[in-house]
Amino acid sequence: MTADVAHRLVEKLSIERDGELVRLRAGDAVVTGTPELLVALDLLCSQPRPRELVRQRPELGVAVGRLCDAGWVVPVNHPAPAERHRGFDDPTIHVRMLDDAARTAAYLDAIAGLVRPGDVVVDLGTGCGVLAVAAAKAGARRVFAIEAGEMACLAERLALANGVGDRVEVVRGWSTRADLPERANALITETIGNEPLGESILELVQDARRRFLLPDARVIPNSLRLSVELLWVPNEQGSALGDRAASALARGGRDGLELAALTRLTQAPGFRVESGSAQSWPRLSDPTPLVTLDLARHETAVVDATTRVTTTQGGSVNGAVVSAEVVLAPGLSVFTGRRGPENSWSAWVHRVPATRVRAGETLTVRYHRGLGGARVEVTR
Numbered sequence: 001m002t003a004d005v006a007h008r009l010v011e012k013l014s015i016e017r018d019g020e021l022v023r024l025r026a027g028d029a030v031v032t033g034t035p036e037l038l039v040a041l042d043l044l045c046s047q048p049r050p051r052e053l054v055r056q057r058p059e060l061g062v063a064v065g066r067l068c069d070a071g072w073v074v075p076v077n078h079p080a081p082a083e084r085h086r087g088f089d090d091p092t093i094h095v096r097m098l099d100d101a102a103r104t105a106a107y108l109d110a111i112a113g114l115v116r117p118g119d120v121v122v123d124l125g126t127g128c129g130v131l132a133v134a135a136a137k138a139g140a141r142r143v144f145a146i147e148a149g150e151m152a153c154l155a156e157r158l159a160l161a162n163g164v165g166d167r168v169e170v171v172r173g174w175s176t177r178a179d180l181p182e183r184a185n186a187l188i189t190e191t192i193g194n195e196p197l198g199e200s201i202l203e204l205v206q207d208a209r210r211r212f213l214l215p216d217a218r219v220i221p222n223s224l225r226l227s228v229e230l231l232w233v234p235n236e237q238g239s240a241l242g243d244r245a246a247s248a249l250a251r252g253g254r255d256g257l258e259l260a261a262l263t264r265l266t267q268a269p270g271f272r273v274e275s276g277s278a279q280s281w282p283r284l285s286d287p288t289p290l291v292t293l294d295l296a297r298h299e300t301a302v303v304d305a306t307t308r309v310t311t312t313q314g315g316s317v318n319g320a321v322v323s324a325e326v327v328l329a330p331g332l333s334v335f336t337g338r339r340g341p342e343n344s345w346s347a348w349v350h351r352v353p354a355t356r357v358r359a360g361e362t363l364t365v366r367y368h369r370g371l372g373g374a375r376v377e378v379t380r
Contacts, residue, residue: 007044007045007068007073007074007075008045008073008074008075009041009045009072009073012026012148012149013025013026013041013072014026015038016373021033021034022034022035022037022038024037024041024067024072026070026072031066031067031070031072033063033066034063036063037063037066037067039063040063040064040067041067041073043064044064044067044068044073045073100342100343100344101342102334102338102342102343103334103343103344103345104130106326106328106332106333106334107131107134107188107190107220107328107334108131108134109328109329109332110220110221110328110329110332111131111134111135111138111188111220112134112138113329113332114138114186114188114218114220114329115135115138115139115140115186116139116185117139117141118139118140118141119135119139119140119141119184119185119186120140120141120142120143120144120182120183120184120185120186121135121136121140121142121143121144121184121185121186121187121188122143122144122146122180122184122186122187122188122208122212122213123135123143123144123145123146123188123189124146124175124187124188124189124191124204124205124208125146125147125148125175125189125190125191125199125204126145126146126147126151126152126155126170127147127149127151127155127190128151128154128155128158129145129147129151129154129155129156129158129159129168129170130158131188131190132145132155132159132168132170132188133158133159133162133164133168135186135188136159136162136164136167136168137162137164140167140186141167142167142169142182143164143167143168143169144169144171144180144184144212145159145168145169145170145171146170146171146173146175146178147170147171147172148172148173148174148175152170152172155168155170156168156170175204175207175208176203176204176207179211180211180212183212183213183214183217184212184213184214184217185213185214185217185218186217186218186219186220187205187208187209187212187213187217187218187219187220188220189201189204189205189208189220189221191204192221192224192324192326192336192345193345193348194272194336194345194346194347194348195270195322195348195373195374196224196226196322196323196324196336197224197303197369197374198348198373198374200301201224201295202293202295202298202300202301202303203301205219205295205298206298206299206300206301209296217296218296219295219296220328220329221295221326221327221328222294222295222296222327222328222329223292223293223294223295223296223327224292224293224295224324224325224326224327225289225291225292225293225324225325225327226289226290226291226292226293226303226305226322226323226324226367227287227288227289227290227322227323227324227325227337228287228288228290228307228309228320228321228322228365228367228376229283229285229286229287229288229320229321229323229337230283230284230285230309230311230317230319230320230363230365230378231278231281231282231283231284231285231317231319231320231321231349232281232282232284232315232316232317232318232319233281233318233319233349233351234281270348270349270350270351270374270375271348271349271351272346272347272348272349273346273347273349274346274347275337275338275343275345275346275347278321278347278349281319282313282315283312283313284311284312284313284314284315284317284357285309285310285311285312286312287323287337288307288308288309288310288365289307290305290307290322290365290367291303291305291307291367301370302368302369302370303367303368303369304366304367304368304369305366305367305368306364306365306366306367307364307365307367308362308363308364308365309362309363309364309365310360310361310362310363311357311358311359311360311361311362311363312359313359314356314357314358314359315356315357316354316355316356316357317352317354317355317357317363317378318351318352318353318354318355319349319350319351319352320349320350320352320365320376320378321337321347321348321349321350322348322350322367322374322376323335323336323337323347324336324337350374350375350376352376352377352378353378355378355380361380363378363379363380364378364379364380365377365378366379
């Protein structure tokens with residue numbers, strides 16, 4: 001803590017609870033600890049003299065230090081760090097998406113075919129507003145462009161510059177907390193992550209269907225077809241936490257300690273890698289269909305799917321990539337896992353325990369996605 005004054009949050013944090021474990025995330029950065037992290041965060045941002053309170057509660061000192069070291073909170077009279085992860089407020093993310101010609105063209109074509117004159121449209125997570133403007137140009141009478149981030153300002157300017165500012169209404173804030181004055185005929189969203197469900201598209205669309213849409217409203221995309229591919233991840237890639245934790249548990253066993261309760265530490269996390277880099281790693285299977293999610297009808301945030309995958313060559317499987325065919329309209333799709341430098345989606349690699357396989361062997365792959373994120377299990 002750099003000053004005994006109130007602090008302010010300079011990052012948008014997501015909070016995950018797993019029993020007594022708390023994870024705070026800002027983009028790719030994660031701070032993990034006890035619930036004292038949440039107490040420390042509230043203390044820093046709500047008290048005029050947090051240092052004095054930390055002296056009275058020294059157990060919070062470590063949590064306060066970790067939050068400050070991460071650069072997520074700064075004194076109210078300090079500017080935000082010059083170099084910090086800006087999440088979806090970073091313009092380069094939106095430039096990269098727009099520069100993905102296949103992604104952008106597919107969405108624009110789908111909107112042109114879906115939106116009818118006089119429609120009311122909801123654009124969920126509008127970003128810089130390109131899709132909302134496209135819906136208005138396709139004839140929508142009114143477009144509610146919902147955006148929680150700073151890009152909402154740019155969306156308003158884009159609508160005005162394209163002559164549709166009178167029909168595109170930017171709604172600032174999270175869609176789950178928004179209220180709209182009328183129900184819509186159509187929903188557009190591009191909340192598809194590198195891990196396809198990682199931007200909470202299921203929860204967001206379900207909430208929007210219930211509160212924003214008319215019965216039988218049209219949805220873009222109308223479905224996601226998930227596939228899984230097995231691969232070998234080079235040892236230097238991703239997080240070494242799983243390997244180090246496994247080594248520590250094994251050493252504890254040799255020392256006569258029973259550490260089975262800590263085996264969750266060996267569950268290797270996933271990590272993001274540019275699609276081009278991942279394409280160079282040995283593939284041990286073809287992409288295999290996993291599950292199809294109908295966004296107009298899917299009713300839960302939980303996905304639990306199992307498939308059988310046949311290996312195409314021998315080797316060692318220690319990773320899996322789940323990708324999506326994003327079905328925008330009949331016969332019109334875009335693929336998150338496609339090859340080529342223009343692909344704006346990165347690959348999300350799920351680390352799994354290494355398993356030696358032969359060509360032609362069949363493995364069982366389970367994909368589970370719940371409130372705590374997604375994981376993949378590979379078994380014989």
